[in-house]
Amino acid sequence: MRYFFIIALAAVLITSGCQEKKPLPIIGNIETTATGDTIYPVIRDFSFINQDSQVVTNKDLLGKVTIADFFFTSCPSICPIVKKQELRLYDRFDNYPDLMLVSFTIDPKRDTPERLHLYAQNLEVDPKRWVFLTGPKDELHAISKDYVSIVLEDPDAPGGFDHSGRLILVDKNAHVRSFCNGTDPKEVDRFMEDVQWLLDNGGE
Amino acid sequence: MAVNKYAYRFFFLFFLVVAWHCGVPQEGKSLYTENCVNCHMADGSGLPGIIPAINASLVIKGPYQELACLLYNGRQPADTIKSFVAMPSFKTLTETQITNLINYVKKEWTEDPQFVSEQEVAAAVKACQ
Numbered sequence: 001m002r003y004f005f006i007i008a009l010a011a012v013l014i015t016s017g018c019q020e021k022k023p024l025p026i027i028g029n030i031e032t033t034a035t036g037d038t039i040y041p042v043i044r045d046f047s048f049i050n051q052d053s054q055v056v057t058n059k060d061l062l063g064k065v066t067i068a069d070f071f072f073t074s075c076p077s078i079c080p081i082v083k084k085q086e087l088r089l090y091d092r093f094d095n096y097p098d099l100m101l102v103s104f105t106i107d108p109k110r111d112t113p114e115r116l117h118l119y120a121q122n123l124e125v126d127p128k129r130w131v132f133l134t135g136p137k138d139e140l141h142a143i144s145k146d147y148v149s150i151v152l153e154d155p156d157a158p159g160g161f162d163h164s165g166r167l168i169l170v171d172k173n174a175h176v177r178s179f180c181n182g183t184d185p186k187e188v189d190r191f192m193e194d195v196q197w198l199l200d201n202g203g204e
Numbered sequence: 205m206a207v208n209k210y211a212y213r214f215f216f217l218f219f220l221v222v223a224w225h226c227g228v229p230q231e232g233k234s235l236y237t238e239n240c241v242n243c244h245m246a247d248g249s250g251l252p253g254i255i256p257a258i259n260a261s262l263v264i265k266g267p268y269q270e271l272a273c274l275l276y277n278g279r280q281p282a283d284t285i286k287s288f289v290a291m292p293s294f295k296t297l298t299e300t301q302i303t304n305l306i307n308y309v310k311k312e313w314t315e316d317p318q319f320v321s322e323q324e325v326a327a328a329v330k331a332c333q
Contacts, residue, residue, distance in 0.1 A: 073254075073288045080243045080251040080289070119288060122253030183242075 021197050024169075024177040027148060042174040043146045048104070048135035051116040052127055058174060065099045065203040066170045067195065069182060070144050070151050070163050072107035073119045077158040078165040082182035086167065087123070090130060092192060096199055098172075101130040106141060106151045106161050108134045148179055169195055172203035232308025235301055239294060248313055254288055259313045268306055268320045273332035275302050299326045 028041030047057045067089055071079040086101055093099045105111035111119075116132035123130075134140070144151040144163075147170075152162040169178040169191065177198055180191035198204075237246070244250050248259030258264050263271055275294045281287030294302065303325040310317040 074290075076243065076289050076292055078242055080255050081241070081245065083254070084245060084249075084251055115288075119254065122288075123251075124253065 021193065023201075024194055024198060027176040027179070028146075040175055041146070043170060043176070044143060046135075046139065046143055048133035048140070049113050050127070051113055051120045051132045053113040053117075056131055056133055061100065061102065061170075062174060063098070063172050063203075065096075065172060065195070065198055066102050067099070068102045068104065068147050068168045068170060069166065070104050070106050070140075070147070070149050072105050072159065072161060073111050073115055074107070075159045075161070078163075078183050082165045082167070083123070085182050085185060085188045086130075087125075088185075088188065089167070089192065089195065090125060093195065093199070094129075097129075098203060099129075099195070099199060101125075103130070103132045104140055104143070104147075105132065105134045106137075106144070106163055107159075108137050108140060146176075148176055167191060169198060171198060231301070232304040232306075232311070235297070235305045236308055239297075239305075243289060248309075258309065261313070264309050264313050268310070268318075268324065269328040269331070271306050271309075272302060272325050272328040275305065276329050276332060299329060302329065 026040045030041065031039045033039060043058060045058050047055055050056045067086070069082060069086065071082065073079075086103075090101060105116065111132075111134050113134060116134060120127060120130065120132050141151045141153075147166075147168045149166050149168065150162070150164045153160065154162045165182045166179050167182040167188065168176055171177050178191060178194035180187040182188065243255045244258050248257060248261075250257035263274060274291065275297070277295075278293030279291040281290055294305075297305070300322050303320060303322045306325065307317070307319045310319065
C-alpha cells in the first residue's frame with residue numbers, strides 16, 4: 001500500500017511537470033460588435049524617433065515580438081533596476097532576431113535622440129535589437145495606456161515623473177500578452193517564461 | 205555572588221557584541237535597500253555605463269570622510285550630457301543613519317572594513333558643509 005502511494009505521488013509529480021504552459025491571453029478590453037465579431041485591443045498607430053534619429057512606426061514592429069517599457073534617462077527612482085532586468089532579457093533571448101526591446105522615454109524634453117543614443121551606447125546594446133524612442137510628450141504618455149502602464153507628470157516625484165516599472169510583452173499582431181513588475185527579479189523570471197512561450201508559438 | 209557579578213558583566217558584554225553585529229548592519233542594510241538599491245542594485249553592481257558599480261568603488265574603499273560628504277551633499281555630474289543620473293543628496297538622513305549606511309557598505313564591499321563612529325561621521329559632515 002505504501003509503495004502504491006509513493007508511485008501515485010511520483011506519477012502526479014511527473015505529469016504535473018510535463019503539463020504544457022497555458023496559452024497567454026490577450027490583455028485589455030475585448031469587445032464584441034453588434035454582428036457578433038470579437039475585437040481584440042491593439043497598440044494604437046504611432047510614429048516616433050529612435051536613438052539613431054530614424055522614424056520608427058508601429059508598422060516596423062508588426063511581425064516582431066516586443067518587450068516594451070516606459071522610462072527616462074535621468075530617472076533616479078526605479079528605472080535603473082528595470083533596465084538591469086531588461087539586460088537579463090536582452091542576454092537570454094539574443095538568439096531570437098524576431099524579438100525586440102522597445103523603451104519609450106516619458107521625458108522627451110531631456111531625452112533627445114542624441115541623449116538616447118548615448119544611453120544605448122553606454123549600455124552597449126545593439127540598436128537592431130533594442131530601440132529607444134522619443135517624440136511628442138502627449139503622444140508618448142497617451143500610448144502608455146495601450147501598454148497597460150501608468151505615466152504621470154508630477155513635480156513632487158523623483159525626477160518629475162511618476163510611472164509604473166512594468167515590462168510589457170506584445171505579440172506580432174500588436175496585442176499585449178503579458179506584463180510584469182520590472183523591479184522584481186522573480187516576476188521577471190516568470191515573465192521570461194511567457195516570452196519564451198510566445199517565441200516558441202510563432203509570436204502569436 | 206561573585207560569580208553572578210561576573211556573569212552579569214559577561215552577559216552585558218555579550219549583549220553589546222550582539223547588538224553591534226546584528227543591530228547596526230541590519231539598519232545599514234535596510235537604509236541601503238530603501239535609498240540605494242534602485243540605482244546601485246542589491247549586489248552593488250550598478251548599471252554598467254549609466255550608474256557606477258559601488259562593489260568595487262574606490263570611494264567605498266577610500267576614506268570615510270569622502271563617503272560621508274558624498275552622501276550628505278550628493279554629486280552633480282561633471283558632464284551633464286554624458287552622465288544621466290545625478291547622485292542625490294541624503295541630507296534628510298540623520299548622522300546616525302549615515303554612519304550605519306557607511307558601515308554597511310564598507311562591511312559589504314571592502315576586504316578589511318574599518319568601522320566608523322557617529323562622532324567621526326558628524327565631524328566629517330560638518331567639515332564638508
